[in-house]
Amino acid sequence: MTRLIAIDWGTSSLRGALLHPSGQVIEERSDARGILTVPEGGFPAVFESLFGDWMRLEDTRCLISGMAGSKQGWVEAPYCACPAGRVEVGRSILAIDAIPGARIAIVPGLSDTHDGVPDVMRGEEVQIFGAMELTGLSDGVFVLPGTHNKWATVKKGRVASFRTCMTGEFYALLSRHSILARTLDADAPLDEAAFLEGVTRAENGHGLLHNAFGARTLALFGRMPKEELASYLSGLLIGEELRTQSLQAAGEVVLIGSPVLTQRYTLALRAAGVATRTLGTEATWAGLHALAGFLATDTSQP
Amino acid sequence: MTRLIAIDWGTSSLRGALLHPSGQVIEERSDARGILTVPEGGFPAVFESLFGDWMRLEDTRCLISGMAGSKQGWVEAPYCACPAGRVEVGRSILAIDAIPGARIAIVPGLSDTHDGVPDVMRGEEVQIFGAMELTGLSDGVFVLPGTHNKWATVKKGRVASFRTCMTGEFYALLSRHSILARTLDADAPLDEAAFLEGVTRAENGHGLLHNAFGARTLALFGRMPKEELASYLSGLLIGEELRTQSLQAAGEVVLIGSPVLTQRYTLALRAAGVATRTLGTEATWAGLHALAGFLATDTSQP
Numbered sequence: 001m002t003r004l005i006a007i008d009w010g011t012s013s014l015r016g017a018l019l020h021p022s023g024q025v026i027e028e029r030s031d032a033r034g035i036l037t038v039p040e041g042g043f044p045a046v047f048e049s050l051f052g053d054w055m056r057l058e059d060t061r062c063l064i065s066g067m068a069g070s071k072q073g074w075v076e077a078p079y080c081a082c083p084a085g086r087v088e089v090g091r092s093i094l095a096i097d098a099i100p101g102a103r104i105a106i107v108p109g110l111s112d113t114h115d116g117v118p119d120v121m122r123g124e125e126v127q128i129f130g131a132m133e134l135t136g137l138s139d140g141v142f143v144l145p146g147t148h149n150k151w152a153t154v155k156k157g158r159v160a161s162f163r164t165c166m167t168g169e170f171y172a173l174l175s176r177h178s179i180l181a182r183t184l185d186a187d188a189p190l191d192e193a194a195f196l197e198g199v200t201r202a203e204n205g206h207g208l209l210h211n212a213f214g215a216r217t218l219a220l221f222g223r224m225p226k227e228e229l230a231s232y233l234s235g236l237l238i239g240e241e242l243r244t245q246s247l248q249a250a251g252e253v254v255l256i257g258s259p260v261l262t263q264r265y266t267l268a269l270r271a272a273g274v275a276t277r278t279l280g281t282e283a284t285w286a287g288l289h290a291l292a293g294f295l296a297t298d299t300s301q302p
Numbered sequence: 303m304t305r306l307i308a309i310d311w312g313t314s315s316l317r318g319a320l321l322h323p324s325g326q327v328i329e330e331r332s333d334a335r336g337i338l339t340v341p342e343g344g345f346p347a348v349f350e351s352l353f354g355d356w357m358r359l360e361d362t363r364c365l366i367s368g369m370a371g372s373k374q375g376w377v378e379a380p381y382c383a384c385p386a387g388r389v390e391v392g393r394s395i396l397a398i399d400a401i402p403g404a405r406i407a408i409v410p411g412l413s414d415t416h417d418g419v420p421d422v423m424r425g426e427e428v429q430i431f432g433a434m435e436l437t438g439l440s441d442g443v444f445v446l447p448g449t450h451n452k453w454a455t456v457k458k459g460r461v462a463s464f465r466t467c468m469t470g471e472f473y474a475l476l477s478r479h480s481i482l483a484r485t486l487d488a489d490a491p492l493d494e495a496a497f498l499e500g501v502t503r504a505e506n507g508h509g510l511l512h513n514a515f516g517a518r519t520l521a522l523f524g525r526m527p528k529e530e531l532a533s534y535l536s537g538l539l540i541g542e543e544l545r546t547q548s549l550q551a552a553g554e555v556v557l558i559g560s561p562v563l564t565q566r567y568t569l570a571l572r573a574a575g576v577a578t579r580t581l582g583t584e585a586t587w588a589g590l591h592a593l594a595g596f597l598a599t600d601t602s603q604p
Binding site: 174178207208213217218237244 | 419422450465475481507514523525543
């Protein structure tokens with residue numbers, strides 16, 4: 001049995017864990033050297049500086065998910081088309097031979113298509129597989145809030161389809177770079193009442209393009225304090241996101257992400273009568289551990 | 303009869319016209335010194351440098367609309383609440399006495415409220431009054447595309463209600479500052495087919511937060527050329543805006559704005575089976591000219 005160095009290498013940051021053969025986390029690390037900070041050809045050196053000590057432990061191998069497998073990443077691992085489960089993804093894991101003797105491989109992302117428009121994820125598929133392991137669920141709706149949120153429908157252990165919502169990026173743009181930024185405090189802590197007011201407002205049928213302006217005028221007329229406006233805007237956006245999902249079909253939603261985000265989705269989904277359960281980084285490690293079984297045949301060749 | 307110096311002083315730019323007593327434009331000027339560029343207390347000096355020569359002509363007076371009447375402007379002119387027509391707005395015109403002997407006044411904006419959330423416009427009300435003069439319409443839907451678009455319902459010559467959509471600002475944020483900016487050319491000329499594809503896509507029920515991501519993935523998969531993506535995104539946004547309006551009630555829509563924008567709304571509305579007629583800056587001059595009749599009693603006092 002070998003130890004696994006599990007890495008989720010994203011656009012703006014990365015996280016790694018050294019896993020015991022059983023899947024238990026021995027040690028965790030995180031770093032700001034997301035793929036956009038790595039110069040061309042610089043991945044082996046960055047990897048060595050971050051995880052070289054772990055790689056020199058006896059009998060270890062490494063599996064990397066996330067944007068490291070994108071065109072701008074270390075090695076491009078072409079997307080697996082949905083429906084895809086652990087088997088399809090596991091079979092497409094790509095060995096990296098940039099570091100001689102090191103057993104490093106990259107997990108491909110998933111693609112889907114809706115009426116001719118593609119959709120993509122990289123890294124979230126691993127979290128979904130991990131969440132299936134941890135919850136025992138092989139059917140359901142899995143939601144991964146972030147900059148680009150993923151809503152995935154899982155059927156019989158495979159991701160049947162998914163959609164991306166740019167909710168996190170819209171929040172950053174509006175709260176920091178739009179006219180709304182002048183009158184709201186993007187870093188204010190969550191105000192649950194203002195957040196839920198935004199969630200409810202999002203259902204009024206007038207659309208985000210109109211409702212967002214309310215976060216400006218409520219401030220102009222002194223009708224909502226500065227500290228609450230960011231929560232209200234966040235509620236408008238997440239409410240808009242929920243508005244376009246088939247929630248009645250969901251029953252229960254599995255949320256995977258940071259507590260700051262999953263807390264908000266839990267509140268909004270609960271208000272819509274949808275139960276949730278929540279997972280964090282443990283889903284990534286469980287997913288990479290589950291996929292490591294596919295490594296033997298793919299990367300242990302001389 | 304006196305000549306009118308008609309000015310629309312906005313956030314990032316301003317336009318002025320010297321009008322013959324009949325309303326005919328004698329000369330037009332525009333400048334980049336929007337209110338955000340004017341230092342505190344600096345309005346009289348900027349005004350003098352831009353329009354001092356016109357003010358020294360015999361028997362002239364000046365009427366200013368737009369953000370110059372906002373809290374960040376020259377003098378704050380409190381909003382008139384809807385429903386409001388030329389009479390209500392005309393009676394609330396505010397004289398400026400910062401420049402001795404000069405007959406300068408500011409037109410207030412309009413406010414409306416929807417379920418406790420205020421909405422505001424400054425300057426567009428003048429364009430609507432002007433459009434009513436120029437078209438002879440005293441009922442209808444008037445749409446003013448811009449950074450913050452206004453959709454106004456006019457009944458019996460008064461603005462009964464209106465809503466703002468941040469469509470222009472969303473386009474700027476997404477095309478220049480979001481992940482979409484990496485793969486689209488925000489300055490590409492309009493591609494009508496790609497634009498209308500976006501308009502149609504906006505009606506698919508999946509929402510802007512999802513559909514916008516398609517402008518990224520279509521590029522990633524090489525399914526839409528870079529030059530068309532900006533038009534597609536513009537169509538997604540304008541389509542989303544139209545989706546939330548009561549277009550079947552409109553019959554005909556009066557568009558007021560720059561040709562670059564009104565052209566797009568004409569295309570999108572025509573695709574939705576709505577007829578349009580279009581006006582440009584002449585609506586501003588006609589509106590200020592129509593309101594000038596209220597000046598005599600308000601600002602000619604010693």
